[in-house]
Amino acid sequence: MPRRTNTRERLIETAADLFCRQGYAHTGVNEIMQRAKTTSGSFYHFFPTKEDLVLAVVDHIGESLESEVFGGAVATVADPVDRVFAVLESSRRHLEANDFALGSPLGTLAAELSQSHPQVREKLAALFAAWTDRMQLVLEDTGDRLPPGIDRRALAEFILSALEGAVLQTRARRSLVPFDATVTGLRRHLDLLAGARQPTVAPETRPRPAPAARRGSADWRAW
Amino acid sequence: MPRRTNTRERLIETAADLFCRQGYAHTGVNEIMQRAKTTSGSFYHFFPTKEDLVLAVVDHIGESLESEVFGGAVATVADPVDRVFAVLESSRRHLEANDFALGSPLGTLAAELSQSHPQVREKLAALFAAWTDRMQLVLEDTGDRLPPGIDRRALAEFILSALEGAVLQTRARRSLVPFDATVTGLRRHLDLLAGARQPTVAPETRPRPAPAARRGSADWRAW
Numbered sequence: 001m002p003r004r005t006n007t008r009e010r011l012i013e014t015a016a017d018l019f020c021r022q023g024y025a026h027t028g029v030n031e032i033m034q035r036a037k038t039t040s041g042s043f044y045h046f047f048p049t050k051e052d053l054v055l056a057v058v059d060h061i062g063e064s065l066e067s068e069v070f071g072g073a074v075a076t077v078a079d080p081v082d083r084v085f086a087v088l089e090s091s092r093r094h095l096e097a098n099d100f101a102l103g104s105p106l107g108t109l110a111a112e113l114s115q116s117h118p119q120v121r122e123k124l125a126a127l128f129a130a131w132t133d134r135m136q137l138v139l140e141d142t143g144d145r146l147p148p149g150i151d152r153r154a155l156a157e158f159i160l161s162a163l164e165g166a167v168l169q170t171r172a173r174r175s176l177v178p179f180d181a182t183v184t185g186l187r188r189h190l191d192l193l194a195g196a197r198q199p200t201v202a203p204e205t206r207p208r209p210a211p212a213a214r215r216g217s218a219d220w221r222a223w
Numbered sequence: 224m225p226r227r228t229n230t231r232e233r234l235i236e237t238a239a240d241l242f243c244r245q246g247y248a249h250t251g252v253n254e255i256m257q258r259a260k261t262t263s264g265s266f267y268h269f270f271p272t273k274e275d276l277v278l279a280v281v282d283h284i285g286e287s288l289e290s291e292v293f294g295g296a297v298a299t300v301a302d303p304v305d306r307v308f309a310v311l312e313s314s315r316r317h318l319e320a321n322d323f324a325l326g327s328p329l330g331t332l333a334a335e336l337s338q339s340h341p342q343v344r345e346k347l348a349a350l351f352a353a354w355t356d357r358m359q360l361v362l363e364d365t366g367d368r369l370p371p372g373i374d375r376r377a378l379a380e381f382i383l384s385a386l387e388g389a390v391l392q393t394r395a396r397r398s399l400v401p402f403d404a405t406v407t408g409l410r411r412h413l414d415l416l417a418g419a420r421q422p423t424v425a426p427e428t429r430p431r432p433a434p435a436a437r438r439g440s441a442d443w444r445a446w
Contacts, residue, residue, distance in 0.1 A: 082370075185380075
């Protein structure tokens, strides 16, 4: 795209960082220009309003989610169930690496702007839907490891809710305890679903599966 | 408490509403004073700074959570598992009643202020911990309906993550679909845990429990 210059990208990346750190309203255009080492002429050439900038930031978040999370961390993992947890692990690393300063880019902007900025909200809604699509595909790759009656889309929405809420709690508490409790909860959930995938039959026609078949990768009973 | 005048409470309630609707930084002190029909003299008498006001708002959120959610909606429900879902139902009603305008008071402030306002963050962290305590107590009341090895505190953190993230998604998408998918996920999770509470024994010494014993209150297999 012809408008993709380095200055424009630098403004978007700087704004994405500041918005996720301290919020949209709290971040002034001057602060963004200073950090991105650009002039106001340059800023307003690319972004006539601050809202134009945040709309570009949301697009940037979508591209990063695709390239860094789903295209990056997740693509290197072969097992589809482990791919779900690679997404969560990527958020955990992010929280730890920046000492809880940055939250979920999607969640932070959604919490602040959903009501006051309808155009931003629409773009965030589309991004939540795209994230769900991506996670649904990962869950569909699990094939018959999950029971056939399980709605993979709804399960993807459940996982996304748990992840967004875990990031929120973790930032506020500056502790990975709630994050790890959420990951363990989700791991156990997929293990229990995997254990429940057999068709229900009367007890006299089929013995209970041996314990090993019901155990997943996380030893949640001991947890 | 002597400082508890009607004006002070009106300021807190007005600010709580505006902060949850449009964010903290986006809400000016003038707007709060106008809506609460008070003068700046009165405002600054109670709250020398806007941060003093948001700290009082966080206390107010904690009191409302106790009186309206745990003391109110939850206290009227006898079954402890159903009490978990009464908490979620209370958030759902809230989202529906105000047409998604108001998010989670706790989550909205946490997303915006966790990094930029350390004192507010500390208070929000304490409130997340108090919420977890409360949910843990509800889960402890379930007694042997959950497996003994399950850490109720961690399960409470998982439930709180899922709830906060569900509210976030629901507001951004202006749809109860992600909220309901999250509730169904949690209902299924508790059902699966209840079904897994029997001690593991070798298949030849004990038959598989009859299907009815493994089914919870939500017919998740059909979902």
